[in-house]
Amino acid sequence: MLTALLLASVLQEPKYENTDYGIRLRIPPGWNIDGARQARVILKITSGGEYLVRPEILVYEIPFSEPITLMQYKELVRHNIQRTYKDPLMLDDRQGEAGGRAGFFLEVRSKGTTDADVVSIKGVFQRSPRRMIGVDGFFPAGKEGELRKIYDGILASLEFIPRKKPDGLDAGVKDIQDALKSRPGPAAPPAAVQELGIFTGDKQVGTYRVEIRQAAGGEELSTRTKIDLGEDGRVDTSVTGFLSNDLATQNVEVVEIKVSKDKRTQNFSAKVALAAGEVTAERRINGEPYAARFPAPHGTVLAELLELLQARLVGPQKKLFLLPMAAAYDDETGLAKIELGGLHKMKEGETTSEVFVSHLVRDEGAVMTYWHGADRQLQRVSAANQSFVIRRLK
Numbered sequence: 001m002l003t004a005l006l007l008a009s010v011l012q013e014p015k016y017e018n019t020d021y022g023i024r025l026r027i028p029p030g031w032n033i034d035g036a037r038q039a040r041v042i043l044k045i046t047s048g049g050e051y052l053v054r055p056e057i058l059v060y061e062i063p064f065s066e067p068i069t070l071m072q073y074k075e076l077v078r079h080n081i082q083r084t085y086k087d088p089l090m091l092d093d094r095q096g097e098a099g100g101r102a103g104f105f106l107e108v109r110s111k112g113t114t115d116a117d118v119v120s121i122k123g124v125f126q127r128s129p130r131r132m133i134g135v136d137g138f139f140p141a142g143k144e145g146e147l148r149k150i151y152d153g154i155l156a157s158l159e160f161i162p163r164k165k166p167d168g169l170d171a172g173v174k175d176i177q178d179a180l181k182s183r184p185g186p187a188a189p190p191a192a193v194q195e196l197g198i199f200t201g202d203k204q205v206g207t208y209r210v211e212i213r214q215a216a217g218g219e220e221l222s223t224r225t226k227i228d229l230g231e232d233g234r235v236d237t238s239v240t241g242f243l244s245n246d247l248a249t250q251n252v253e254v255v256e257i258k259v260s261k262d263k264r265t266q267n268f269s270a271k272v273a274l275a276a277g278e279v280t281a282e283r284r285i286n287g288e289p290y291a292a293r294f295p296a297p298h299g300t301v302l303a304e305l306l307e308l309l310q311a312r313l314v315g316p317q318k319k320l321f322l323l324p325m326a327a328a329y330d331d332e333t334g335l336a337k338i339e340l341g342g343l344h345k346m347k348e349g350e351t352t353s354e355v356f357v358s359h360l361v362r363d364e365g366a367v368m369t370y371w372h373g374a375d376r377q378l379q380r381v382s383a384a385n386q387s388f389v390i391r392r393l394k
Helices: 002-009 070-084 144-157 169-181 303-313
Strands: 015-018 023-026 031-033 041-047 056-063 086-098 101-111 117-128 131-140 194-200 203-215 218-228 234-244 250-259 265-275 278-285 288-295 318-326 334-348 351-362 367-372 378-383 388-392
Touching (some): 023 041, 023 144, 056 144, 117 144, 131 144, 169 303, 169 318, 194 378, 218 303, 234 303, 303 318, 303 334, 303 351, 303 367, 351 378
Antiparallel strands (some): 015 023, 041 056, 086 101, 101 117, 117 131, 194 203, 203 218, 218 234, 234 250, 250 265, 278 288, 318 334, 334 351, 351 367, 378 388
16 A cells, blocks of 8 residues: 555646546656547557657556456457567566556567567456456566556556536436326236347347236346357347336346357356445356446436336337446446337338337447337337347247
């Protein structure tokens, strides 16, 4: 602790803060912010001193499409260094932390683009099973000792702070509450289990099974998604959950098995509960436990229950709702949008029916479109920029 305080004390203003990514740190004297924009890069600073190779430090976000543990990712990074660095010599491999988050450091000496010797330090710190923060340092060999102190000082000053609340979020939560109050309770759920097909073009590659049941004080949801792409892999995901009528109490259990094209099998599971403004999660990622507890803003809905809430809201009206969401494998809340598109005509073959169209947008960019019948039965689902469609089986 004393070492961290001493390291932080050598750094003076300015203090850098980015509420889009939820991060704060101090920039060392003599270092300048590089204004060039790069995807997922939070901050890039370079030294104004005279060096054969210009020192730089890069802070960036590392998102994942599926859960991963810190040690699993470290092995991927190590293999990438061995494959892509020129004449790499591993100098250090150690665990550490920054901002109270566990992480690791890999330090390697290699040849730079001008064949000058450089020392690279790669620090990675886990914010959740699907999101990490990287802090990379690139220094000329022979100067790494003095520059490593700067790097360590930046890490000592690093803080993870709440992300900026999106504009209109409070009003969006109130709109949802008002909409739910205007209904006496959840509409009558489907009379039977629904099983829809998952198609790419005319080829069926899987099934989507969904059941909504009335329960004391709310509704229960069960879904099972099975996709089999043959040699390209398969996925089997089960979700069960409960959403209270007032959204105050929620829980989900997710179990997923994925087999990739290279025959690698992965297993993920999570039990997540939301109550009294707090989310608790117990997970296993390929057998490795990962628990979390974090605050949830008023109006938060567990991401796996968004479709259930959406089905409650659908109707002839057109309306956009904003709300905070908490996904099973994230350790902080994100943003979701439910857009009601009103009543439309849907034609399947020679049959035309009236359906309620709605869109579900998550902050990671996923956009899904849903068609519900007047009885809340799901008729069709499609995803933007995806080739698959979920539709009723004939």
